[in-house]
Amino acid sequence: MDIESIKKERKLWLKWKNIAPLRELLSKLPDITASKIELEDVVKIEGDATKKQREYINEVSLALRPWRKGPFEIFGTFIDSEWKSNIKYNLLKKYFDLKGKSVADIGCNNGYYMFRMLKEKPKEIVGFDPSPLFKTQFDFINRYVKSDIVYELLGVEHLPFYHKKFDVIFCLGVLYHRSDPIVMLKWLKQGLKKDGEVYLDTFYIEGEEPIALCPAKTYSKISNIHFVPTVAALKNWCEKAGFNSFEVLAKKPTTFEEQRKTRWILGESLEEFLDKDNPNLTVEGYPAPKRVYVRLKVGSV
Ligand SMILES: C[S@@+](CC[C@H](N)C(=O)[O-])C[C@H]1O[C@@H](n2cnc3c(N)ncnc32)[C@H](O)[C@@H]1O
Numbered sequence: 001m002d003i004e005s006i007k008k009e010r011k012l013w014l015k016w017k018n019i020a021p022l023r024e025l026l027s028k029l030p031d032i033t034a035s036k037i038e039l040e041d042v043v044k045i046e047g048d049a050t051k052k053q054r055e056y057i058n059e060v061s062l063a064l065r066p067w068r069k070g071p072f073e074i075f076g077t078f079i080d081s082e083w084k085s086n087i088k089y090n091l092l093k094k095y096f097d098l099k100g101k102s103v104a105d106i107g108c109n110n111g112y113y114m115f116r117m118l119k120e121k122p123k124e125i126v127g128f129d130p131s132p133l134f135k136t137q138f139d140f141i142n143r144y145v146k147s148d149i150v151y152e153l154l155g156v157e158h159l160p161f162y163h164k165k166f167d168v169i170f171c172l173g174v175l176y177h178r179s180d181p182i183v184m185l186k187w188l189k190q191g192l193k194k195d196g197e198v199y200l201d202t203f204y205i206e207g208e209e210p211i212a213l214c215p216a217k218t219y220s221k222i223s224n225i226h227f228v229p230t231v232a233a234l235k236n237w238c239e240k241a242g243f244n245s246f247e248v249l250a251k252k253p254t255t256f257e258e259q260r261k262t263r264w265i266l267g268e269s270l271e272e273f274l275d276k277d278n279p280n281l282t283v284e285g286y287p288a289p290k291r292v293y294v295r296l297k298v299g300s301v
Pocket of ligand 1: 110
């Protein structure tokens with residue numbers, strides 16, 4: 001697979017008619033030097049901006065909706081994203097050490113986790129996500145963070161052909177979008193260095209048996225959810241993909257605190273995805289979303 005020509009071709013996605021006007025807005029962003037950058041629960045950029053500059057930054061932030069991941073605060077504009085991504089990041093943070101490591105975030109969205117990771121002093125961070133809107137959100141934030149994070153408009157399917165391998169790969173919230181979960185896990189393995197590790201989360205269903213729910217049309221009103229496994233089935237998938245070590249780090253239902261409608265998205269959120277009379281079920285009658293967080297290694301157990 002010729003990654004360089006795919007990257008070249010995808011650069012043109014930034015010229016799509018829904019994206020080009022946003023890139024135009026970005027090109028007119030004021031040059032402001034951040035006096036303080038906080039990489040905490042809120043990724044916050046502060047600095048001496050004039051009233052007019054702050055207003056423009058607010059206008060650009062709104063134009064870049066929907067903001068799924070965050071929160072961010074940029075020169076006074078608080079981007080209260082649909083997801084409080086700090087909850088997932090903080091849950092995982094106690095398990096990893098990124099110091100001096102080559103790190104990839106596959107399905108990185110607008111880069112919220114990658115910005116948080118800068119604090120851990122990795123050698124390098126590379127994000128993969130094929131969404132030109134999320135890349136534009138990333139470019140907006142990074143214009144002021146000025147990090148050397150690399151954002152590739154690529155998908156997990158390109159990882160085996162990428163020019164480098166990684167010590168740590170994050171692949172969060174992507175597996176259930178794949179019709180070929182075992183193949184995807186193999187791609188992650190192929191993207192790893194010999195002693196590398198993968199941090200992954202996915203929806204799961206309760207049960208001891210190694211089985212998976214295969215939703216009819218939608219799951220929690222999301223159309224591209226293919227399989228929701230039990231943890232036992234997920235373990236089998238990971239083993240089939242060549243991971244010998246499978247550790248469950250946490251399991252947790254999605255709460256209204258973590259995912260909710262704010263003015264920074266334009267459609268519905270969790271509240272509309274669950275059965276009004278029974279929040280343990282989705283509107284389709286499936287078990288409500290719960291996530292399992294795992295660490296995978298190739299080396300023997
Ligand atoms: C549910 S979001 C998860 C975002 C983030 N990783 C998290 O856990 O909060 C799924 C992300 O996968 C991205 N995505 C879509 N197709 C992809 C692909 N082929 N490879 C990698 N990521 C993809 C989407 O653009 C989106 O940002």
